[in-house]
Amino acid sequence: xxxxxxxxxxxxxxxxxxxxxxxxxxxxxxxxxxxxxxxxxxxxxxxxxxxxxxxxxxxxxxxxxxxxxxxxxxxxxxxxxxxxxxxxxxxxxxxxxxxxxxxxxxxxxxxxxxxxxxxxxxx
Numbered sequence: 737x738x739x740x741x742x743x744x745x746x747x748x749x750x751x752x753x754x755x756x757x758x759x760x761x762x763x764x765x766x767x768x769x770x771x772x773x774x775x776x777x778x779x780x781x782x783x784x785x786x787x788x789x790x791x792x793x794x795x796x797x798x799x800x801x802x803x804x805x806x807x808x809x810x811x812x813x814x815x816x817x818x819x820x821x822x823x824x825x826x827x828x829x830x831x832x833x834x835x836x837x838x839x840x841x842x843x844x845x846x847x848x849x850x851x852x853x854x855x856x857x858x859x
Contacts, residue, residue, distance in 0.1 A: 786818075
């Protein structure tokens with residue numbers, strides 16, 4: 737990511753919001769918007785929300801139609817690319833980073849943790 741932030745509440749093995757970004761202010765804005773939505777996927781760029789998908793049912797399920805979810809997902813992925821994200825599905829990547837099933841690393845409340853030795857490591 738070269739700018740902005742992405743926040744997501746539908747994570748694996750965690751009931752938390754995961755956020756990554758290049759700007760602390762954008763990260764805070766994205767997380768706060770996820771909270772306002774009662775869960776969801778949010779992209780913030782240069783101080784404003786540029787894409788969102790509300791997930792108000794337990795923070796993981798949308799009440800939109802499948803067609804509307806697909807449309808919003810395309811917008812999210814397009815906006816992520818504009819911010820420099822190279823991943824084909826950045827939200828799937830965020831969702832899986834919280835699981836302990838990944839054998840080498842995990843993103844959790846303490847930050848990036850190497851599972852082999854349990855040490856916190858800077859990004």
